[in-house]
Amino acid sequence: MAQWLVENWPIIAVPMxxxxxxxxxxxxxxxxxxxxxxxxxxRARWEGSSVVNQTLRRTSVYWFILLxxxxxxxxxxxxxxxxxxxxRLLGSLFVVSFGWVLxxxxxxxxxYYLPKLKASQLAIRTTINVTRIIILILGILIxxxxxxxxxxxxLLLIVxxxxxxxxxxxxxxxxxxxxxxxxxxxxxxxxxxxxxxTGEEGYITEMSWANVRLKGLDQSSILVPNSRxxxxxxxxxxxxxxxxxxxxxxxxxxxxxxxxxxxxxxLQEMVSILKTAPDAVIYYHTHNxxxxxxxLTPEPSNDFAVWVSDALGDDALGEQLASIDTFSFSNLSSLxxxxxxxxEEHLARGCTSRDAxxxxxxxxxxxxxxxxxxxxxxxxxxxxxxxxxxVSLSSLYFHIFESRLRLGRGLNDFSVWLRDSLEELDLAxxxxxxxxxxxxxxxxxxxxxxxxxxxxx
Amino acid sequence: MAVTIDGxxxxxxxxxxxxxxxxxxxxxxxxxxxxxxxxxxxxxxxTFTGGGVAxxxxxxxxxxxxxxxDARWNIIRGNDAFYQVTKKFHNALHGRxxxxxxxxxxxxxxxxxxxxAVLDQQGDIFFIHDPQPVMLINRKKEQGKKWAxxxxxxxxxxxxxxxxxxxxxVVQYDAAVFSAPAFSRELPIRQFLISPxxxxxxxxxxxxxxxTIDSVLAKYNVPQDKPIITQVSRFDYLKDPVGVIKAFEMxxxxxxxxxxxxxxxxxxxxxxxxxxxxxxxxxxxxxxxxVLLIPPDSxxxxxxxxxxxxxxxxxxxxEGFGLTVAEALWKAKPVVASAVGGITLQIQNKFTGLTSHxxxxxxxxxxxxxxxxxxxxxxxxNGREHVRYNFLITRHIRDYLLLFxxxxxxxxxxxL
Numbered sequence: 001m002a003q004w005l006v007e008n009w010p011i012i013a014v015p016m017x018x019x020x021x022x023x024x025x026x027x028x029x030x031x032x033x034x035x036x037x038x039x040x041x042x043r044a045r046w047e048g049s050s051v052v053n054q055t056l057r058r059t060s061v062y063w064f065i066l067l068x069x070x071x072x073x074x075x076x077x078x079x080x081x082x083x084x085x086x087x088r089l090l091g092s093l094f095v096v097s098f099g100w101v102l103x104x105x106x107x108x109x110x111x112y113y114l115p116k117l118k119a120s121q122l123a124i125r126t127t128i129n130v131t132r133i134i135i136l137i138l139g140i141l142i143x144x145x146x147x148x149x150x151x152x153x154x155l156l157l158i159v160x161x162x163x164x165x166x167x168x169x170x171x172x173x174x175x176x177x178x179x180x181x182x183x184x185x186x187x188x189x190x191x192x193x194x195x196x197x198t199g200e201e202g203y204i205t206e207m208s209w210a211n212v213r214l215k216g217l218d219q220s221s222i223l224v225p226n227s228r229x230x231x232x233x234x235x236x237x238x239x240x241x242x243x244x245x246x247x248x249x250x251x252x253x254x255x256x257x258x259x260x261x262x263x264x265x266x267l268q269e270m271v272s273i274l275k276t277a278p279d280a281v282i283y284y285h286t287h288n289x290x291x292x293x294x295x296l297t298p299e300p301s302n303d304f305a306v307w308v309s310d311a312l313g314d315d316a317l318g319e320q321l322a323s324i325d326t327f328s329f330s331n332l333s334s335l336x337x338x339x340x341x342x343x344e345e346h347l348a349r350g351c352t353s354r355d356a357x358x359x360x361x362x363x364x365x366x367x368x369x370x371x372x373x374x375x376x377x378x379x380x381x382x383x384x385x386x387x388x389x390x391v392s393l394s395s396l397y398f399h400i401f402e403s404r405l406r407l408g409r410g411l412n413d414f415s416v417w418l419r420d421s422l423e424e425l426d427l428a429x430x431x432x433x434x435x436x437x438x439x440x441x442x443x444x445x446x447x448x449x450x451x452x453x454x455x456x457x
Numbered sequence: 458m459a460v461t462i463d464g465x466x467x468x469x470x471x472x473x474x475x476x477x478x479x480x481x482x483x484x485x486x487x488x489x490x491x492x493x494x495x496x497x498x499x500x501x502x503x504t505f506t507g508g509g510v511a512x513x514x515x516x517x518x519x520x521x522x523x524x525x526x527d528a529r530w531n532i533i534r535g536n537d538a539f540y541q542v543t544k545k546f547h548n549a550l551h552g553r554x555x556x557x558x559x560x561x562x563x564x565x566x567x568x569x570x571x572x573x574a575v576l577d578q579q580g581d582i583f584f585i586h587d588p589q590p591v592m593l594i595n596r597k598k599e600q601g602k603k604w605a606x607x608x609x610x611x612x613x614x615x616x617x618x619x620x621x622x623x624x625x626x627v628v629q630y631d632a633a634v635f636s637a638p639a640f641s642r643e644l645p646i647r648q649f650l651i652s653p654x655x656x657x658x659x660x661x662x663x664x665x666x667x668x669t670i671d672s673v674l675a676k677y678n679v680p681q682d683k684p685i686i687t688q689v690s691r692f693d694y695l696k697d698p699v700g701v702i703k704a705f706e707m708x709x710x711x712x713x714x715x716x717x718x719x720x721x722x723x724x725x726x727x728x729x730x731x732x733x734x735x736x737x738x739x740x741x742x743x744x745x746x747x748v749l750l751i752p753p754d755s756x757x758x759x760x761x762x763x764x765x766x767x768x769x770x771x772x773x774x775x776e777g778f779g780l781t782v783a784e785a786l787w788k789a790k791p792v793v794a795s796a797v798g799g800i801t802l803q804i805q806n807k808f809t810g811l812t813s814h815x816x817x818x819x820x821x822x823x824x825x826x827x828x829x830x831x832x833x834x835x836x837x838x839n840g841r842e843h844v845r846y847n848f849l850i851t852r853h854i855r856d857y858l859l860l861f862x863x864x865x866x867x868x869x870x871x872x873l
Binding site for chain 1: 846
């Protein structure tokens with residue numbers, strides 16, 4: 001034996017040297033890679049570093065031992081059959097250990113990230129098991145191939161199963177992948193206000209493995225599938241703004257015209273009826289033009305002025321009545337006093353009033369308002385702006401005109417809310433100071449939106 | 458839901474109006490309709506077909522149902538003699554002299570009582586249309602519920618005998634509804650103003666391809682080589698067709714244009730043929746004046762004439778509501794019309810059209826529009842917007858919903 005060793009020492013020494021050289025180089029590379037990995041982890045603060053370290057620390061030593069052994073066998077003087085057998089054996093050991101590492105890492109990664117995407121326990125378990133099965137099947141296929149066993153039938157079976165699985169999970173899988181992408185790229189996060197091109201908008205309240213949940217402007221819960229969100233163009237307005245003490249609910253208002261049966265043929269009759277007419281009549285005839293012709297160039301005419309000019313032909317008085325600044329009145333009775341005062345002064349100056357032609361009498365109409373809550377509720381300035389964009393002009397009319405004068409609040413609803421619930425004093429004041437009667441309703445809405453958008457920026 | 462409009466049956470859904478009036482308007486209708494959940498609205502008139510009321514109800518009831526309102530429609534039954542009496546009532550309420558005898562009143566009572574006995578009157582709000590079924594109110598004592606009388610006609614100058622007969626029934630209703638302030642009477646019940654409307658999807662108002670317009674004008678030999686002034690109305694002294702020709706002749710002195718007078722004759726108006734003859738005589742052989750007698754229900758033709766017009770005219774001496782004005786305004790046409798009846802609700806002078814009071818004034822207004830196309834276009838566009846929000850069927854539906862709600866909730870400000 002000793003004689004044989006003396007004569008043939010290179011046959012053993014060379015593979016041994018190769019084996020140890022590979023092992024030493026491998027361990028050095030492992031150390032270098034570990035140092036680089038530790039530095040990266042320190043920067044990225046990745047929670048998975050310990051799992052990767054624990055899994056790869058010992059296994060990587062085995063891999064270098066297997067690699068060293070495989071190269072040593074190849075440089076040895078063993079017969080080719082023995083080399084082949086040893087290579088397959090070592091390759092198989094590597095496949096098994098590599099598969100074990102993959103299963104360990106994937107289990108951890110899925111177990112860590114899927115709960116973050118609000119995936120259900122069932123979904124997590126299913127995903128982990130499917131991943132395990134895929135790795136195992138791949139490992140078995142490689143092992144069978146290594147040992148020369150035919151794999152075609154098995155591959156066919158796998159393809160069929162994979163196609164069936166793809167069919168079953170065709171809707172879920174894109175959402176899951178899109179969820180990963182949304183989560184990892186940090187395009188959106190819980191608390192952001194987004195507006196999707198398909199119309200959905202609101203604050204993100206939850207991001208799950210399948211959907212993004214939004215709180216709509218009508219307080220509804222909107223689910224947008226992750227895959228659709230990723231395919232769509234959306235605007236992310238960012239974090240919530242200051243939350244109001246009380247949310248603002250938008251109301252809408254519409255009206256019905258009630259005939260009083262009262263009519264005037266001349267100024268004397270008009271002033272007599274005006275003195276006792278209900279406030280609802282004064283309101284109707286000073287706001288009817290605005291409501292019915294809001295698309296026109298602003299023309300703050302009241303029905304009295306139009307009738308006096310058109311039916312009585314008294315342009316001077318018509319002009320006086322038309323120039324009454326409705327905005328300067330905080331209640332209807334003082335507005336009535338002003339109307340009566342102007343006509344009485346006119347009559348007192350000795351101006352005669354002719355009768356209107358038959359059929360051109362002034363018919364006094366009462367406005368019956370029906371006020372309805374809309375679905376739109378705003379908790380901050382962003383929601384308020386977006387809701388304002390969507391509400392009807394009737395809603396705008398109610399909060400700006402009717403609440404101030406007819407409901408006797410003295411100030412428009414928007415300014416009250418901005419001042420009392422959001423402490424946006426400047427904004428409240430800007431809106432309160434503007435004379436809405438000099439705008440069309442559409443123009444007023446545009447102006448308000450510009451004001452809000454400027455404030456939010 | 459299948460709806461028959463202008464003799465054709467096709468599907469019309471409330472959502473088809475959304476591109477025209479906007480989503481918020483349709484949403485508002487849905488919201489209002491939801492407040493009437495569980496209520497049965499029973500409409501009653503005298504016929505399912507023919508006449509303006511039946512036409513309105515045939516469109517409104519399905520649309521109300523689509524909005525979720527349990528709207529129903531029933532009719533009273535009567536023989537020919539009864540309908541001859543109600544026709545006389547109708548004319549007399551319009552102010553026309555009619556021979557109405559005591560036997561006529563008796564027959565009206567007799568048939569109405571029979572209807573009261575047999576008519577299925579299930580409902581929470583009864584909406585009774587026009588004078589024919591007015592006596593159904595006698596069931597109110599035993600039935601209770603809310604009752605509204607919808608008067609579609611102008612009763613501002615009625616035959617006193619007929620009005621005195623009807624008034625005791627009318628005042629038993631909870632509310633009456635009129636189409637214009639001038640149509641109303643002094644009554645001890647609440648009265649509401651609900652204007653009539655046009656349907657933008659009907660044959661008379663829908664968009665037409667240029668080929669259709671061209672073919673209609675070619676069919677009636679009206680060249681489109683110069684500006685066209687059109688008045689669409691039946692040949693009736695109250696529509697002043699002779700005055701229209703006089704105004705046109707004044708305009709024609711300074712502006713080269715054509716006049717189209719298109720309309721039919723009323724079978725129940727013996728003066729109709731006489732008026733037509735006078736108009737033809739006045740038009741003489743002037744090749745620029747086209748007096749066209751068109752058959753009833755020529756809705757596409759009327760639509761085409763209005764769309765081909767440069768200016769639309771409605772020079773009535775007296776007018777009910779005058780929905781031809783709303784039809785023309787909806788087509789964004791500048792309109793010159795007399796300041797009478799419901800026209801003053803549709804045209805705000807110098808904002809949505811021009812109003813006039815005489816032949817000279819009409820001629821002056823026509824010349825203004827023909828000579829100032831930009832101004833005419835501005836008026837036309839304003840007019841279209843005015844109709845969009847005030848005289849389309851969606852506003853009409855909204856007003857009916859509001860009426861039903863107002864009947865259930867008293868007060869000037871109703872918060873739901």
